[in-house]
Amino acid sequence: MDFLSLFTIFVLAVFVGFYVVWGVTPALHSPLLAVTNAISSVIIVGGLIAAVASKGIIDLSSTMGLIAVLLASVNIFGGFMVAQRMLAMFKKKK
Amino acid sequence: MDNTIFGFAYLLSAVLFILALKGLSSPVSARKGNTYGMIGMTIAVVTTLMLHGSGLDISSYTNIIIAVAIGGIFGSILALKISMTALPQLVAAFHSLVGLAAVFVAIGAYKNPGAFFEGGIISTGSMIEMSLGLAIGAITFSGSVIAFAKLQGLVSGNPLVFKGQHLINLIIFLAILTLIYLISMNPMNPENSQYFWMIVGLSFFIGFLVVLPIGGADMPVVVSMLNSYSGWAACGIGFTLQNTALIITGALVGSSGAILSYIMCKGMNRSIVSVLLGGFGGDSDAAAAVAGGPKGNVKQGSADDASFIMGNAQKVIIVPGYGMAVSQAQHALREMCDILKEKGVEVKYAIHPVAGRMPGHMNVLLAEANVPYDEVFELEEINHEFATADVAFVIGANDVTNPLAKTDPQSPIYGMPILDVEKAATTLFLKRSMASGYAGVDNDLFFRDKTMMLLGDAKQTTEEIVQSLNLS
Numbered sequence: 001m002d003f004l005s006l007f008t009i010f011v012l013a014v015f016v017g018f019y020v021v022w023g024v025t026p027a028l029h030s031p032l033l034a035v036t037n038a039i040s041s042v043i044i045v046g047g048l049i050a051a052v053a054s055k056g057i058i059d060l061s062s063t064m065g066l067i068a069v070l071l072a073s074v075n076i077f078g079g080f081m082v083a084q085r086m087l088a089m090f091k092k093k094k
Numbered sequence: 095m096d097n098t099i100f101g102f103a104y105l106l107s108a109v110l111f112i113l114a115l116k117g118l119s120s121p122v123s124a125r126k127g128n129t130y131g132m133i134g135m136t137i138a139v140v141t142t143l144m145l146h147g148s149g150l151d152i153s154s155y156t157n158i159i160i161a162v163a164i165g166g167i168f169g170s171i172l173a174l175k176i177s178m179t180a181l182p183q184l185v186a187a188f189h190s191l192v193g194l195a196a197v198f199v200a201i202g203a204y205k206n207p208g209a210f211f212e213g214g215i216i217s218t219g220s221m222i223e224m225s226l227g228l229a230i231g232a233i234t235f236s237g238s239v240i241a242f243a244k245l246q247g248l249v250s251g252n253p254l255v256f257k258g259q260h261l262i263n264l265i266i267f268l269a270i271l272t273l274i275y276l277i278s279m280n281p282m283n284p285e286n287s288q289y290f291w292m293i294v295g296l297s298f299f300i301g302f303l304v305v306l307p308i309g310g311a312d313m314p315v316v317v318s319m320l321n322s323y324s325g326w327a328a329c330g331i332g333f334t335l336q337n338t339a340l341i342i343t344g345a346l347v348g349s350s351g352a353i354l355s356y357i358m359c360k361g362m363n364r365s366i367v368s369v370l371l372g373g374f375g376g377d378s379d380a381a382a383a384v385a386g387g388p389k390g391n392v393k394q395g396s397a398d399d400a401s402f403i404m405g406n407a408q409k410v411i412i413v414p415g416y417g418m419a420v421s422q423a424q425h426a427l428r429e430m431c432d433i434l435k436e437k438g439v440e441v442k443y444a445i446h447p448v449a450g451r452m453p454g455h456m457n458v459l460l461a462e463a464n465v466p467y468d469e470v471f472e473l474e475e476i477n478h479e480f481a482t483a484d485v486a487f488v489i490g491a492n493d494v495t496n497p498l499a500k501t502d503p504q505s506p507i508y509g510m511p512i513l514d515v516e517k518a519a520t521t522l523f524l525k526r527s528m529a530s531g532y533a534g535v536d537n538d539l540f541f542r543d544k545t546m547m548l549l550g551d552a553k554q555t556t557e558e559i560v561q562s563l564n565l566s
Contacts (some may be wrong), residue, residue: 001338003219003333006333006336006338006341009338009341010329010333010341010342010345011345013108013341013342013345013346014345014348014349016112016342016345016346017115017345017346017347017348017349017350018349018353020112020115020116020346021115021346021349021350021353021354022353023116023119024115024118025118025119025120025121026357026445026447026453026454026457026472027121027445027454027457027467027470027472028118028121028124028454028457029354029357029452029453029454029457030181030185030452030454030455031118031124031128031454031458032115032118032350032354032453032454033185033317033318033321033354033452033453033454034185034188035114035115035127035128035131036115036321036346036347036350036351037185037188037189037192037321037324037347038131038135039111039114039131039134039135039343039346039347040192040324040325040328040343040344040347041135041191041192041195042107042111042134042135042138042328042339042340042343043192043195043196043327043328043331043340044135044138044139044142044195045138045139045142045335045337045339045340046195046196046199046202046203046331046334046335046337046340047195047198047199047202048139048142048143048146048147048158049142049146049202049203049209049210049335050199050202050203050206050209050210051157051158051161051202052143052146052147052150052154052209053146053206053208053209053210058157059206060201060205060206061201061202061203061205061206061209062157062202062206064198064199064201064202064205065198065199065202066157066158066161067161067195067198068195068196068198068199068202069158069161069162069165070161070162070164070165071165071191071192071194071195071198072165072191072192072195073161073162073163073164073165073166073169074165074166074168074169074172074188074191075165075169075188075191075192075195076135076165076166076169077165077166077167077169077170077173078168078169078170078172078173078184078188079169079173079188080128080131080132080135081169081170081174082172082173082176082181082184083128084125084128085173085174086178086181086458086461087121087124087125087128088125089458089461089462089464090121090124090457090461090467091461091464091466091467092121092466092467092468093466093468093469
């Protein structure tokens with residue numbers, strides 16, 4: 001894809017983010033941090049590409065990829081689970 | 095298989111991430127949103143493996159599965175064990191990992207261009223995107239490590255300032271930009287790889303330098319800002335990989351963190367620039383001893399006094415602050431409020447936007463103690479109600495109630511929106527000491543006739559009030 005198309009997607013996504021996040025209730029700003037944390041770990045995609053590319057051979061690039069996969073996994077599982085834990089606590093008046 | 099389907103899959107995962115954030119508009123929809131987020135992540139991972147791992151036998155995945163398993167188990171244990179008081183540290187630690195992952199991905203791509211770029215050639219444009227992702231990732235990492243250390247109390251929460259700091263930061267910043275320019279002009283020249291490592295090193299260094307001078311009380315801004323950075327780092331890598339899911343997600347997270355930083359700054363009436371320049375707001379206790387002598391008569395009360403006043407009140411508004419989190423008083427507090435409600439007292443909670451050490455921290459702590467979220471209100475929603483309240487019960491908060499913010503243009507907190515607790519018939523302050531808050535400003539509310547101070551540990555005092563209420 002050419003740079004302009006990607007950049008268009010980027011700018012539109014910034015606007016989507018802007019409006020969606022202003023809609024987040026302030027009471028849930030902590031879970032918001034945890035969830036954004038988890039989803040930004042979609043960077044795992046980059047780690048997977050590097051890890052897969054060397055076809056099972058361990059070289060510098062694939063090692064870097066595997067470390068990135070490991071770090072991002074900590075975040076993905078940790079981020080979503082701690083958000084889930086927080087959200088489970090928010091209860092309405094009985 | 096046609097690559098179009100993979101493009102659609104990445105789009106789907108990006109849409110699911112947007113829905114995950116959208117869900118957070120209300121506690122009712124938030125849990126479903128979180129599930130969308132998990133599905134989106136699964137789709138992104140599976141799609142990547144199918145797209146790039148086609149033709150590989152299963153054994154090539156062994157290392158990846160091990161890495162995911164180790165990371166996943168470790169992350170899950172952290173998430174399940176962490177105390178809600180320590181959430182800000184956890185979030186800072188998680189941010190550092192996103193930053194570091196971005197650094198490793200960039201190294202991986204730089205060292206094996208064949209896997210990442212068409213024809214194995216890194217173009218100037220790709221190199222710029224990649225080195226921006228690399229630099230922001232490295233800054234996110236080292237900045238978050240310092241933020242973590244400050245929040246965890248490993249290094250002092252006091253701002254660390256030295257002469258020429260801003261000049262040094264500026265020089266390093268310009269050096270990083272120059273290096274990005276140099277390497278991008280001729281990305282495939284192996285001699286230029288030294289620039290690559292210099293970018294990594296300098297970015298780590300400037301991340302440390304930027305967060306070190308920022309005081310503990312400004313941490314809500316720092317945590318939000320690093321959240322934003324982690325998004326932009328993901329974006330940079332997304333452009334490099336030409337991956338739409340990464341670009342969209344990075345942009346969402348980047349703008350989310352930026353909005354939170356803005357809200358936090360507004361909650362303190364500070365500009366983001368003044369926060370970044372640092373030097374403001376150390377640990378509240380550190381400033382205690384030097385904060386000047388008494389400024390008038392202080393009315394001290396006992397738990398029995400407090401329980402008598404609140405037991406006879408019609409409406410009590412609770413104002414929690416970081417002190418409540420430190421002494422873990424939220425459970426005792428909820429118990430106290432339950433008894434008051436049984437006695438027919440109307441109880442509400444008022445949350446200042448910068449209470450605690452991260453955005454929304456107080457809300458989570460109260461939710462943890464089973465306080466229903468529809469009894470908890472934001473500053474704008476509840477501020478007019480203090481005038482009709484019999485008691486404002488301030489537990490572990492100080493500066494956010496200081497009326498000087500409205501009247502004294504000389505005060506460092508002038509212009510900061512405050513909770514109007516002084517308008518309540520009686521203001522009860524639960525504090526450890528008469529010390530001033532993080533801003534180093536005396537709160538003259540302490541010396542007013544309508545104020546009663548309950549000095550001591552917030553949790554212990556609250557428990558004593560509970561006992562006293564039970565006896566009456």
